[in-house]
Amino acid sequence: MSLTSRLGFRNPPLAWRNVAHGGRRSLAAISGAAFSLTMVLLQLGFLQAVRITATNNFDVLDFDVLLTSQRFEQFYGPGFLPLERLRQAEGLDTVVAATPLYATFALWRCPPNPLSDPPSDSAPSPGALTRWLAGADAPRPLQRRQLYVMGFDLDHPPFRSPILESIEVNKARLRVPNRILLNEQSHVDFGWQVRDRYHDWELEHTAVEIVGGFSMLRGFAADSTVLCSDDDFVRICGYESRETTNFGLLKVKPGTVEATVARLRDALPPDVRVDSREAILEEEVDHWVNQTSTGQLFAIGVLVAMCVAAVVVYQVLSNDVREHLPEYATLRAMGYSTLRLAGILVFQSMLYMLISFAVAVAIAAVVYRATEVLAGIPMVLTRQNLALSFGLALAVGAVTGGLTVNRLRAAEPADLF
Amino acid sequence: MSSATFTTTMTRAVNLPAGGDVVIRAVGVNYAYGAGETRTQVLFDNHLEISRGEVVIMTGPSGSGKSTLLTLIGALRKMQEGYLEVLHKNLSKAGEGEQVDLRKDVGFIFQQHNLFSSLSALENVRMATALKPASAEEMDRRCVDILTKMGLGDRIHHRPAELSGGQKQRVAIARALVNQPRLVLADEPTASLDAKSSQIVLDLLRGLADGPTKTTILLVTHDQRVIDKADRIVNMIGGRIVTNSLTKVAVRIVRALAATPWLEGLSEATLSRIANAMTVEARVPGETIVRQGDECDRFFVVGSGVADAYKDGQFDEEKCYGESFGMISAYFKMPVPETVTARTEMELYVLTKDDFLHALAEDQSFETRIRSILAGASPVAQPSSPSAP
Numbered sequence: 001m002s003l004t005s006r007l008g009f010r011n012p013p014l015a016w017r018n019v020a021h022g023g024r025r026s027l028a029a030i031s032g033a034a035f036s037l038t039m040v041l042l043q044l045g046f047l048q049a050v051r052i053t054a055t056n057n058f059d060v061l062d063f064d065v066l067l068t069s070q071r072f073e074q075f076y077g078p079g080f081l082p083l084e085r086l087r088q089a090e091g092l093d094t095v096v097a098a099t100p101l102y103a104t105f106a107l108w109r110c111p112p113n114p115l116s117d118p119p120s121d122s123a124p125s126p127g128a129l130t131r132w133l134a135g136a137d138a139p140r141p142l143q144r145r146q147l148y149v150m151g152f153d154l155d156h157p158p159f160r161s162p163i164l165e166s167i168e169v170n171k172a173r174l175r176v177p178n179r180i181l182l183n184e185q186s187h188v189d190f191g192w193q194v195r196d197r198y199h200d201w202e203l204e205h206t207a208v209e210i211v212g213g214f215s216m217l218r219g220f221a222a223d224s225t226v227l228c229s230d231d232d233f234v235r236i237c238g239y240e241s242r243e244t245t246n247f248g249l250l251k252v253k254p255g256t257v258e259a260t261v262a263r264l265r266d267a268l269p270p271d272v273r274v275d276s277r278e279a280i281l282e283e284e285v286d287h288w289v290n291q292t293s294t295g296q297l298f299a300i301g302v303l304v305a306m307c308v309a310a311v312v313v314y315q316v317l318s319n320d321v322r323e324h325l326p327e328y329a330t331l332r333a334m335g336y337s338t339l340r341l342a343g344i345l346v347f348q349s350m351l352y353m354l355i356s357f358a359v360a361v362a363i364a365a366v367v368y369r370a371t372e373v374l375a376g377i378p379m380v381l382t383r384q385n386l387a388l389s390f391g392l393a394l395a396v397g398a399v400t401g402g403l404t405v406n407r408l409r410a411a412e413p414a415d416l417f
Numbered sequence: 418m419s420s421a422t423f424t425t426t427m428t429r430a431v432n433l434p435a436g437g438d439v440v441i442r443a444v445g446v447n448y449a450y451g452a453g454e455t456r457t458q459v460l461f462d463n464h465l466e467i468s469r470g471e472v473v474i475m476t477g478p479s480g481s482g483k484s485t486l487l488t489l490i491g492a493l494r495k496m497q498e499g500y501l502e503v504l505h506k507n508l509s510k511a512g513e514g515e516q517v518d519l520r521k522d523v524g525f526i527f528q529q530h531n532l533f534s535s536l537s538a539l540e541n542v543r544m545a546t547a548l549k550p551a552s553a554e555e556m557d558r559r560c561v562d563i564l565t566k567m568g569l570g571d572r573i574h575h576r577p578a579e580l581s582g583g584q585k586q587r588v589a590i591a592r593a594l595v596n597q598p599r600l601v602l603a604d605e606p607t608a609s610l611d612a613k614s615s616q617i618v619l620d621l622l623r624g625l626a627d628g629p630t631k632t633t634i635l636l637v638t639h640d641q642r643v644i645d646k647a648d649r650i651v652n653m654i655g656g657r658i659v660t661n662s663l664t665k666v667a668v669r670i671v672r673a674l675a676a677t678p679w680l681e682g683l684s685e686a687t688l689s690r691i692a693n694a695m696t697v698e699a700r701v702p703g704e705t706i707v708r709q710g711d712e713c714d715r716f717f718v719v720g721s722g723v724a725d726a727y728k729d730g731q732f733d734e735e736k737c738y739g740e741s742f743g744m745i746s747a748y749f750k751m752p753v754p755e756t757v758t759a760r761t762e763m764e765l766y767v768l769t770k771d772d773f774l775h776a777l778a779e780d781q782s783f784e785t786r787i788r789s790i791l792a793g794a795s796p797v798a799q800p801s802s803p804s805a806p
Contacts, residue, residue, distance in 0.1 A: 335521035
C-alpha cells in the first residue's frame with residue numbers, strides 16, 4: 001500500500017510529487033519565491049521598526065497626558081509651547097504633576113577613526129558598501145552630525161526605567177554644567193565606543209563631557225540622543241529661557257485621563273493641544289507609517305516583492321503545465337473537470353509558496369539579526385507580520401495557481417487521438 | 418442521407434447491432450473543422466449502431482475521420498450536426514458538465530502513455546480510481562489487481578522512468594480499465610507492445626466485453642491480432658463509414674453464399690461485398706416465404722429458425738441456418754424452383770434484385786461469372802439450390 005493510502009488519502013499526491021520531483025524547476029520556483037518572501041519579511045520588519053521607533057521615544061517617557069504646541073507634527077518636530085500652560089494644567093485637581101521636556105536637534109562633534117591617525121578631510125571617502133561592511137572600523141575624519149537632545153528638570157526626570165536609573169546614577173554629575181548622557185545605542189560614528197579615549201566632545205558649539213550613558217533604541221530620524229539638564233539644554237541649544245518648552249508631560253490621577261484631556265482642552269488656550277498617551281502614540285504611528293514616505297516605501301516594497309514571487313511561481317508552474325499538457329489532457333479525457341485540475345494546480349502553487357515561506361523565515365531570522373547589528377534598527381519578527389506574510393504567500397499561491405489554470409485550456413483531450 | 422436511406426442502411430444484416438442494448442447510436446453525424454473559407458468537413462452523414470459488449474475495430478487511412486468520430490463518441494468534442502447517443506446519453510446538445518460526466522464511464526487508451534513522471538505506476542492508476550472513489554484500501558486493491566493482471570505486479574511502485582515503453586503502455590491501459598468502464602475507446606493500444614503483452618491486453622479487453630460488465634470496446638487499429646478479436650469492423654474512407662460489418666453475421670452469410678452453386682468460386686472479397694448488401698427480415702411460423710413457379714426478385718439465407726421446402730406439393734427438405742433459397746427471376750429468367758414455408762420464427766438475410774444488380778455492376782468478376790453461367794460455360798448450369806432436380 002502506498003504511503004498516501006496508509007494516510008487515508010483518496011487522491012494521489014500529484015501536486016506534492018510534481019514539487020518534490022520537479023528538480024531544477026522546483027528549485028527555481030522555491031528559491032525565487034523564498035527570495036521574494038524574504039524581501040517581504042524584511043520590508044515588514046522595517047515597517048515594524050518604523051512603528052517601534054515611532055513610539056519608542058514616547059515609550060521611555062512617563063506621562064498620562066501630553067501637552068504640545070498646536071503645531072506639533074511628530075516627536076522630532078514638536079513645536080513650542082509656553083511653560084505657563086503646564087502651570088495652568090497643574091491647576092486641575094486631577095493633574096498630579098506637570099513636567100516640561102525640552103527637545104531639539106543639535107550638532108554633535110563625532111570623533112574621527114582611528115583616533116590616533118584620522119584620515120584628512122580631503123582624503124577620498126570610502127564607498128558606502130566599504131563603510132557598511134567595515135562598520136565601526138571604517139576610517140572617517142572628524143565631522144559634525146545632528147543628534148537629538150532632550151533636556152529636563154533633574155529633580156523631576158520624566159523618564160521611565162531603565163533610563164530613569166541611568167539618570168539617577170549620574171544625577172549629581174549632570175548638575176555640573178555641560179555634562180551630558182549619551183545614548184549607548186548611538187550610531188558608531190557618534191563615539192560611544194571611544195568615550196574613554198576621546199575628550200573633545202562638542203554639542204553645538206559648547207564643549208561637553210560625557211558622564212554616562214543610557215540605553216534607548218535608535219530611530220530612523222535620529223542616529224543618536226543626548227540627555228542633559230534643562231539649564232544646559234536652554235544654554236547650549238539657544239533657547240531664550242526655560243519658559244518656552246516643547247513637551248508638557250502630565251501625570252494624572254488614575255482613571256481620569258479622558259476627563260482630564262477634555263477639561264484641559266476646554267481650559268487651555270488654542271495654542272496648545274492636549275492628547276492622551278494612547279492617542280499620541282496612535283498618531284505618531286500613523287504619521288510615520290501612513291503620512292510619511294517611509295511607511296509607503298515599505299508597503300510598496302511588500303507589494304513589489306509579492307508580485308515578483310507571483311511572477312516567478314507563475315512562470316515555473318506555467319512551464320510545468322506546458323510540459324505536461326498531454327498528461328493533463330489525459331486527465332481531462334478521463335473525466336477530471338477543469339475545477340478539479342485547477343485544485344491540483346492551486347495546491348501545487350501553494351506548496352511552492354509554503355516551502356518558500358519556511359525557507360524565507362529562516363533566512364529572514366538571520367538577516368533581521370544582521371540588520372539589527374549593522375544598522376541598529378530594532379528588527380522584530382512579530383506574530384502579526386509572520387501571519388501577514390504567511391497569508392500573502394498563500395494568497396499569491398492561490399492567485400498564481402488560479403492564473404495558471406488558463407494554461408490548461410491548451411490541454412485539449414481531443415488532440416490525444 | 419435521408420431517413421429512408423438510413424433505415425435501409427440500418428436494416429442491412431451486417432450493420433445491425435449485435436444485441437438489443439445499443440450503447441452507441443450515431444445518426445447523420447457531420448463534423449467540420451474551422452469556419453468560413455477555412456471550413457473543412459471531415460465527417461459526412463455517418464450512421465452507426467453498436468451494442469453493449471461489442472468489440473469494434475475502426476479502420477481506415479489517415480484523415481478518414483475515424484479519430485474525429487472517436488472523439489465525438491468519447492464526448493471529447495461537441496457535436497455539430499446529427500444525432501449521437503452514447504451510453505444512453507444524448508450528446509447532440511450536451512454541455513461541458515454532461516460531457517465530463519459521461520467521460521467518467523469511458524476508458525481512454527491513447528497511443529502515448531501520458532503518465533505523470535512524478536507518480537508511481539500505482540499512483541498513476543489511482544488517478545483514475547479517484548474519479549470513482551471508494552476507501553483507500555479498496556482503490557489500492559483494484560489498482561494492484563489490474564496492474565498484476567497486466568504483468569506489472571512487481572513494478573507497482575516504480576515510476577515511469579524506471580519502466581520500459583511496453584510497461585508504461587500497460588500502466589496506461591490499466592489506468593483506463595481500472596474503473597471497469599462501460600465503454601473503452603482505444604487508439605492503437607497494442608502499437609508499442611510486444612506479442613506477449615499484446616495478447617494479455619487483447620484477452621483483457623475481450624474478457625471485459627464478454628464478462629459481467631459487458632464493456633463495449635471501440636478500437637482504432639491496424640493490428641491483425643486485434644482484428645481477429647473483433648465483433649464488428651467499421652471501415653472509414655473520406656469521412657464516411659464505407660463498411661460496417663458484424664463479423665459473425667458476415668461470415669455466416671458469406672459461408673451460405675459460398676455454398677450456393679451459382680455463386681461458387683467467387684472470391685471472398687466479392688462474397689463479402691454481396692453479404693454487406695443483404696438486409697434482414699423476420700418471418701412467423703406457417704408463413705410461406707416463396708412459392709414454387711412464382712416470379713421472385715429475392716434471394717434468402719437462413720439466419721435463424723427452420724423452414725420446410727416443398728417441390729410439387731411434396732416435402733423435399735429442411736432449410737436451416739446458413740442454407741439458401743429463392744431466385745432473382747428477372748435476371749436468371751427462371752421461376753422459383755420450390756415452395757418454402759417457415760416452420761419456426763425465422764430471421765432471414767435477404768439479397769434484393771436491386772442490390773443484386775448493384776453488386777453485378779460493381780463487381781466485374783461477379784458479372785462475368787453470372788454471364789458465363791447463363792451462357793452455359795460453367796459446370797454449374799442451373800442457378801438453383803444443390804438439391805434442385
